[in-house]
Amino acid sequence: MDALLATLVSGLVLGSLYALMxxxxxxxxxxxxxxxFSHGALMMVGAFVAWTVSEILGLGPVTGILSGTLAxxxxxxxxxxxxxxxxxxxxxxxxxTAMTTLAxxxxxxxxxxxxxxxxxxxxxxxxxxxxxxxxxxxSAHEALLIVLAPLILVALWRFTVMTNRxxxxxxxxxxxxxxxxxxxxxPVAFALAFGISAALAGLTGALLGSIRFITPTMGSEPLTKxxxxxxxxxxxxxxxxxxxxxxxxxxxxxxxxxLGLYWTPFVLFLLMxxxxxxxxxxxxxxx
Amino acid sequence: MRRLLDIxxxxxxxxxxxxxxxxSLHIDEGESIGLFGPNGHGKSxxxxxxxxLLRPTAGSIAFDGKDITTQRPPSIVAxxxxxxxxxxTLFGNMRIAETLELAAFSKRAKxxxxxxxxxxxxxxxxxAERKQQFARTLSGGERQMLSIGCALMCxxxxxxxxxxxxGLSPRLKEELAAAIAKISKTGVPLIVVEQDVEFLxxxxxxxxxxxxxxxxxxxxxxxxxxxxxxxxxxxxxxGAH
Ligand SMILES: Nc1ncnc2c1ncn2[C@@H]1O[C@H](COP(=O)(O)OP(=O)(O)OP(=O)(O)O)[C@@H](O)[C@H]1O
Ligand SMILES: [Mg+2]
Numbered sequence: 001m002d003a004l005l006a007t008l009v010s011g012l013v014l015g016s017l018y019a020l021m022x023x024x025x026x027x028x029x030x031x032x033x034x035x036x037f038s039h040g041a042l043m044m045v046g047a048f049v050a051w052t053v054s055e056i057l058g059l060g061p062v063t064g065i066l067s068g069t070l071a072x073x074x075x076x077x078x079x080x081x082x083x084x085x086x087x088x089x090x091x092x093x094x095x096x097t098a099m100t101t102l103a104x105x106x107x108x109x110x111x112x113x114x115x116x117x118x119x120x121x122x123x124x125x126x127x128x129x130x131x132x133x134x135x136x137x138x139s140a141h142e143a144l145l146i147v148l149a150p151l152i153l154v155a156l157w158r159f160t161v162m163t164n165r166x167x168x169x170x171x172x173x174x175x176x177x178x179x180x181x182x183x184x185x186x187p188v189a190f191a192l193a194f195g196i197s198a199a200l201a202g203l204t205g206a207l208l209g210s211i212r213f214i215t216p217t218m219g220s221e222p223l224t225k226x227x228x229x230x231x232x233x234x235x236x237x238x239x240x241x242x243x244x245x246x247x248x249x250x251x252x253x254x255x256x257x258x259l260g261l262y263w264t265p266f267v268l269f270l271l272m273x274x275x276x277x278x279x280x281x282x283x284x285x286x287x
Numbered sequence: 288m289r290r291l292l293d294i295x296x297x298x299x300x301x302x303x304x305x306x307x308x309x310x311s312l313h314i315d316e317g318e319s320i321g322l323f324g325p326n327g328h329g330k331s332x333x334x335x336x337x338x339x340l341l342r343p344t345a346g347s348i349a350f351d352g353k354d355i356t357t358q359r360p361p362s363i364v365a366x367x368x369x370x371x372x373x374x375x376t377l378f379g380n381m382r383i384a385e386t387l388e389l390a391a392f393s394k395r396a397k398x399x400x401x402x403x404x405x406x407x408x409x410x411x412x413x414x415a416e417r418k419q420q421f422a423r424t425l426s427g428g429e430r431q432m433l434s435i436g437c438a439l440m441c442x443x444x445x446x447x448x449x450x451x452x453x454g455l456s457p458r459l460k461e462e463l464a465a466a467i468a469k470i471s472k473t474g475v476p477l478i479v480v481e482q483d484v485e486f487l488x489x490x491x492x493x494x495x496x497x498x499x500x501x502x503x504x505x506x507x508x509x510x511x512x513x514x515x516x517x518x519x520x521x522x523x524x525x526g527a528h
Contacts (some may be wrong), residue, residue, distance in 0.1 A: 164397075166379070167389045174378040177340055181372060182441060183364030183393040 005134040008250070012133075015148035015249025019242050020204040021226040022233070023096065023153055024197035026241040027160075029230070031173040031193035034084055034097045039201050040078075041112075041151035046072040046202025047209035047218060048112055051121050061126050061210075068206035069199050073229045075196020077191050079104045085187065085195070112216040119124050123209040141210050148207070152200070153242050160238065169193050200222025225252075228272045232284020243284055289316045290349070291445060291476060292337075292368075297346035299336040307406040307500040308333040309346070314445070319364035319477040321487030330480045331373050333497065334447050338370035339363045352447070365393045367444030373453065373480070375434035379423030383414055383433060386422060390440035399442055407436040409468050432466075439470070446470065447478040452486075464490070484517045496520065 021043065028036045046068035054064025085101040087093045105189060125141035133143060159166035171179040172189040180186050205219065225248065233244030251271070255264040275283060292314040292468055297354060301305040306329045322330050335341040337348055339360040348356045351367050377386055387407060391400035409416035411432040417425070422433060431451055438446055451467060452460040464486060471490060476505050481487050487494055488511045496504040504520070512520065 106520060161385070164389050164392055167385060168392065170381065171378050171389060174380060175376065177372065177375050178375055179359040181338060181364065181370050182390045182437060183361050183396070185359075185361040 002135060003257065006136040009133050009136040009138060009193060009254045011250035011253030011255075012146050012246070013138070013249070015246035016145045016205045017204060017208065017222065018225050018229050018249055019149050019245035020200055021222050022229040022241050022245050023156060023238060024200035024235070025201075025226050025239060026229075026230050026236065027156070027169070027193055028197045030236045031169045032080075032084065032190050033094065033173070034101070035094070036079075036194070036197065037098060037101040037223070038079055038152055039197070040221075040223030041105040041108035042072045042076055042198045042219070043089070043201040043205035043208070043222060044112060044214075044216060044219040045075055045108055046205035047123070048116050048121075048205075049202070049212055050206035051123050052116075054123060055121075059114045061124055064123065065126070066201065067205040069203040072202020072205070073195045073199030074106070076201075077195045079198070080191050080194035085190070088190075091165055101203055109216045109219075116214075118215070121209075121214040122212075123206070123214070123229075126207075139211075141207075145207055145211075152203075153238070156200075157238055165192075188240075225268075228268055231272055232275055232283050234284055237284070238283060240284035244282065245281070289352070290314065291316050291318075291351060292478075293347075293349040294337070295344055295347050295389060297333070297336060299341050299343045301332075301341075305344070305500070307343075310497070310501055311346075312475060312495050312502055317476070317480070318492040319471055321484075321491040321494040322478065322480045322497055323482060323484055323487060323494060324503075328498050329500040330497050332451055332500070334370055334449050334478070334480065335374070337363075337447065338368065340370075346353045361393075364441055365395060367395070367442060369441045369443035369445070369446075370437040370447045371434045371449065371451065372528070373449035375437075376430065377433060377437065379421065381422055382419050383422065383425075384418040386433060387414075387436055387440050390437035391442075393441065396440060396442040402442065403440050404443065406487065407439050410469060411436055416444065416490065418489075426438045428455050428463070430514065431455065431463060435466070435470075443475055445476050445478065447480075449480045450482070451479070452483070466503075484520075485514070 005243045021039065022092045025036060025039050028034055049071040050064035050068030053059050053067040054061045079083060080102065083104055090096055125139060127140040127144055129140045130137050131143045133141050137231055153179055155181050168179065168184045168189050169192065172186050176186050229248050232248060233240040252264060252268060255267050259267065290313050294313065295311050297307050297310040310333065322412060324330060332341065336343050339358055343356055347354060350366060353367070355363055371489060387404060388400065391397050393422055414436055414465065417429065422430070425433060425470060435448065446451060448467065452463050455463065467479070468490060469513055477491060484494065488508045492508055494506040495502045
């Protein structure tokens, strides 16, 4: 029983992490129709900048996390401007931007290696101490992640549904010309979607920097998981993406508990292929 | 007389193929105009060039005395030059109410969004009955109403409607025509593209016939041609093509 509850809690932590990552990925997809392969690298940048501001400049973890979020958001906007925007009107945009965002990933990872080196780094926890959830002891920092993720998701959802600025992102994703004729600046909407998505990745990285080690490649595993999540959830719907994120979190936790770390990714990818075969619009998608 | 819209020597097209050839037309302050002509001769292309969706390759467009030839849609919409495009499907996964609210996007439109929303719902009660319905599930007529409603939410100072009654049943066409006449009566100048010349004559002050991307004929509603002449004009034109 205890083991079961512990597994549930660990699934909740993973699910929160995946929800934050995949919601950003999904936002860029629904707005621009682009799959951003540098999303994991942006997460890593957030963690390194947070570490530098907090530990080297000594400004503390809160300022660090905010700086990491902001830095990742800015780099996201730059990536959109330089590596995505030139290809908007290209017929092979999806393929080209897959290559250019992969290039951005490599550049960011090598850049981080040059700037910060290979030595493992870690941020101090935002909240020290531990808490009990469902009879399982976890660090207060992980508990914060569990609480923060749904709050951020709800805020993002409210933004895209209740505000005109947020609605404009959905509008541009569905019909660029009609959106432009309502006075919506399409390139601005694209940049905003990329910026918000990258900032979310940066925030995730900065929060994860006190749980895992900060390395130049720390973003690649969360990116893979976020990809599995958006395929499970069906590309495009924030609610379905969030649901799929927690589902994958729980499945992964139970697989690790039952099968061990070694076989878990194998089974996850197998599940993903099955979903693609039998429910190509996602587990929660229509049809 | 002051000109609300002044287009001189406009050329535009898609890639290498040119659609508009040296097209000139104007709207005086306080009047509405109609555009008609055979299919595929550049009426919609002209409206796209005016609203900034398409960049002209030559010529000039001035709105309210200001040159807007190379401006992008956001600033053209902000100036009040609004375009409801042909067959506008808008945003399939958005509900009627939020689409209309979104349409008041520019600062100028936002200031009057509440009043405009009431006016749109009064003009199109069908939309008011279906506020929470997704745009992709609307009928053709309802979709036209939503498109015109969105244009009204933009606070138009000149409203361009591209075939607002295309593909509708006669009854529904009449309903929309009446709504458009109401809009015109509130003092919003119109550019209406339609195939039904008599409808245009009743609604607007002047008509331009467009063929091969040029104005080939100008008709004033005051001394309008009779039905027979209109028919000859139309089919004569299409036959000559
Ligand atoms: N996006 C596009 N790309 C390439 N060619 C286009 C495009 N849109 C229109 N055209 C071409 O431009 C020409 C003029 O089209 P346009 O839509 O302006 O005609 P129209 O007068 O509005 O016709 P209709 O009465 O059928 O609406 C046509 O030959 C059309 O095929
Ligand atoms: Mg047309």
